Amino acid sequence: MGAQSESPTPMGNILSSMAAQADKALQDKELSMDLPIVDVDVFRTKPRDSPEVLAECKKAANALITYGALVLHDSRVSEDDNTTFLDLLEDYFAQPEEDLKKDERPELGYQIGVTLENTEKPKCAVDEPCLQVIERLAPSERPLDIKAHAPDPKCRFFWRMVEKPPYETEFPGLNAPNIVPDAEQIHDRWESVMDKWGNTLKNAVSDISGMAAIGLGLPAEAFVEAGKYGPHLLAPTASNLNRYGKKDSILAGFHTDLNFLTIHGRSRYPGLHIWARNTGKRIPVKIPPGKHLLVQAGKQLEHLTGGLIKAGYHEVVVNEATIGVIERRKKELPDRPLVRISSTFFYHLSSDYLLSPNEILAEQARKIREEQYKLGRDEGEEVEYPSMKVGQQVQNELKHIALMA
Numbered sequence: 567m568g569a570q571s572e573s574p575t576p577m578g579n580i581l582s583s584m585a586a587q588a589d590k591a592l593q594d595k596e597l598s599m600d601l602p603i604v605d606v607d608v609f610r611t612k613p614r615d616s617p618e619v620l621a622e623c624k625k626a627a628n629a630l631i632t633y634g635a636l637v638l639h640d641s642r643v644s645e646d647d648n649t650t651f652l653d654l655l656e657d658y659f660a661q662p663e664e665d666l667k668k669d670e671r672p673e674l675g676y677q678i679g680v681t682l683e684n685t686e687k688p689k690c691a692v693d694e695p696c697l698q699v700i701e702r703l704a705p706s707e708r709p710l711d712i713k714a715h716a717p718d719p720k721c722r723f724f725w726r727m728v729e730k731p732p733y734e735t736e737f738p739g740l741n742a743p744n745i746v747p748d749a750e751q752i753h754d755r756w757e758s759v760m761d762k763w764g765n766t767l768k769n770a771v772s773d774i775s776g777m778a779a780i781g782l783g784l785p786a787e788a789f790v791e792a793g794k795y796g797p798h799l800l801a802p803t804a805s806n807l808n809r810y811g812k813k814d815s816i817l818a819g820f821h822t823d824l825n826f827l828t829i830h831g832r833s834r835y836p837g838l839h840i841w842a843r844n845t846g847k848r849i850p851v852k853i854p855p856g857k858h859l860l861v862q863a864g865k866q867l868e869h870l871t872g873g874l875i876k877a878g879y880h881e882v883v884v885n886e887a888t889i890g891v892i893e894r895r896k897k898e899l900p901d902r903p904l905v906r907i908s909s910t911f912f913y914h915l916s917s918d919y920l921l922s923p924n925e926i927l928a929e930q931a932r933k934i935r936e937e938q939y940k941l942g943r944d945e946g947e948e949v950e951y952p953s954m955k956v957g958q959q960v961q962n963e964l965k966h967i968a969l970m971a
């Protein structure tokens with residue numbers, strides 16, 4: 567009798583159920599990339615002081631402390647809006663370079679409109695603490711080499727989504743009006759498509775800010791108030807995969823984001839790798855299907871929490887999975903532009919807000935640092951977080967990435 571038709575023994579039963587459990591665990595792990603999934607719906611629909619909401623907020627704060635990242639579920643997310651947005655941006659970046667150039671504003675540090683390829687540099691390449699972060703990673707987990715400090719081949723569009731402050735800002739350059747592209751087939755649908763998808767990302771990330779504040783023991787409105795007049799940006803990147811589609815091309819070199827929280831919808835092309843603090847592992851991002859988004863901590867959140875939450879490192883490269891999608895789309899949609907658009911939104915604190923570490927959180931950060939050190943996880947030299955206006959911090963960072971003189 568063949569093994570397949572044998573009637574199951576009790577031992578066989580146990581083994582197959584263990585195998586099924588292991589399969590399920592592997593599937594879940596791949597879906598969530600090992601990151602906790604935070605349900606924004608719980609926060610939006612249940613009473614603020616209910617145990618369920620508090621538990622979900624704690625989960626959000628702990629995920630940001632432990633990983634610098636989380637996956638969120640939000641029933642307001644429409645995949646169709648993301649698709650429409652990705653199509654629009656593919657069409658936009660397929661235009662001739664001289665048309666794109668009309669939307670460049672170098673005099674404003676490229677903080678509005680388009681940034682063309684080979685302009686923005688990965689800051690890490692000249693930043694000693696960042697290079698040490700790479701050195702502390704196991705060689706197999708390191709990002710692609712950025713030491714040449716070549717600018718990134720990715721382009722970008724910045725679409726500002728702000729509420730005008732009821733006061734005179736010290737940083738008007740960071741708060742300039744939006745640019746709507748000229749081209750007839752793009753102009754008319756631009757504003758509504760950008761605002762629709764942008765608002766989905768903005769609402770979700772703003773709710774995560776509220777949840778993180780509660781989870782950290784702060785008043786619910788602490789971060790949202792601090793970001794009320796922030797120069798939030800819908801900030802898709804665009805990488806020309808005809809030109810930069812070879813395996814191991816760096817589209818955006820290893821870096822952290824300078825803003826408060828970054829939120830991503832699904833890109834059509836894989837290639838974003840994140841490093842979760844405390845794991846030392848490179849994680850290829852796979853946002854689970856169905857109303858999920860990915861959030862990563864940025865520098866402003868690190869600053870405000872005195873390093874309790876650390877900005878998350880990431881890179882965007884052409885990996886095997888990217889090549890797979892390139893080949894598939896070439897066959898299935900030969901007339902579509904071969905451009906990798908990222909569905910990225912930068913949530914910022916208000917430029918005039920004083921960025922200064924919360925002492926209670928900074929004390930917790932010191933404790934965690936010591937515990938980590940005892941566990942043999944050296945996080946490098948202690949970072950200073952001097953008080954400064956958010957607008958000042960942004961300008962300092964822009965100088966590092968070559969967008970501002």
Ligand SMILES: O=C(O)CCC(=O)C(=O)O
Nearest residue numbers: 803818823838882908910
């Ligand atoms: O392209 C992506 O998926 C992310 C881009 C990114 O890291 C950034 O825009 O800062």
Ligand SMILES: [Fe+2]
Nearest residue numbers: 821822823880
């Ligand atoms: Fe980034």
